[in-house]
Amino acid sequence: MSKILEVTNLGKTYQTGNHTLTVLNDVSFSVEQGSTLAIVGSSGSGKTTLLGLCAGLDRASTGSVKLNGIALDTLSEDDRAAIRNQYVGFIFQNFQLLPTLTALENVMVPLELRGEKNTHKIAMELLEKVGLAERHDHYPTQLSGGEQQRVCIARAFSNSPQILFADEPTGNLDNETSEKIQNLLFELNKEAGTTLVLVTHDLELAKKTQRLIRLKGGAVLSDERTTH
Numbered sequence: 001m002s003k004i005l006e007v008t009n010l011g012k013t014y015q016t017g018n019h020t021l022t023v024l025n026d027v028s029f030s031v032e033q034g035s036t037l038a039i040v041g042s043s044g045s046g047k048t049t050l051l052g053l054c055a056g057l058d059r060a061s062t063g064s065v066k067l068n069g070i071a072l073d074t075l076s077e078d079d080r081a082a083i084r085n086q087y088v089g090f091i092f093q094n095f096q097l098l099p100t101l102t103a104l105e106n107v108m109v110p111l112e113l114r115g116e117k118n119t120h121k122i123a124m125e126l127l128e129k130v131g132l133a134e135r136h137d138h139y140p141t142q143l144s145g146g147e148q149q150r151v152c153i154a155r156a157f158s159n160s161p162q163i164l165f166a167d168e169p170t171g172n173l174d175n176e177t178s179e180k181i182q183n184l185l186f187e188l189n190k191e192a193g194t195t196l197v198l199v200t201h202d203l204e205l206a207k208k209t210q211r212l213i214r215l216k217g218g219a220v221l222s223d224e225r226t227t228h
């Protein structure tokens, strides 16, 4: 099996005044193409920061991230954006939908960036999958938190990513919708072979993945295969 993601001695610090805050410290792990992984840890342990670095949304202070063998730290901002569009889907903890675009247009953005032809049709199908087809022409402010989260999920699926990073993908959903979304995530993994890396506070969801990494204070506390 090939490695889609290789994280080596990754560190992230923030400088505030004369104080250095270490958010991630010497994190190393690699992820096989097609596998599923959950990252858990208490609030502030560095989960979102780690996901952002893995996806090339942010730059590390030390260490390296390789996505599909490509070292992200050697790339320009534009090149990293191109790599993201080619390989990566990202479901943000805070959604990050574009406020001036409708639900449908938000889902169409990655498709248009890829030069896809049937952007409208594909985006509608994705909105249907997350149960929001009839809300396609609504703007993010007209949608509830859970609905925005589902638009975000449809957008993350739209470029058929090889690896999907999901930051609390079911954090704002009721049980029934959460189950539907979980099924979609695992179906995508099974049917399209999409590697799934998710961050969650929901241990039941975490246990459905093949592997569990626990973060504490920005470092890896444990890294284990999940027993099903």
Ligand SMILES: Nc1ncnc2c1ncn2[C@@H]1O[C@H](COP(=O)(O)OP(=O)(O)OP(=O)(O)O)[C@@H](O)[C@H]1O
Pocket: 014, 021, 023, 041, 042, 043, 044, 045, 046, 047, 048, 049, 050, 093
């Ligand atoms: N731009 C920044 N400047 C300074 N500190 C930051 C910055 N971004 C994140 N942090 C700090 O980094 C730490 C880790 O944040 P992160 O968002 O990765 O945590 P998390 O594990 O995702 O938490 P949660 O479960 O609450 O989402 C926090 O203490 C946060 O305050």
Ligand SMILES: [Mg+2]
Pocket: 047, 048, 049, 093, 167
């Ligand atoms: Mg977070």
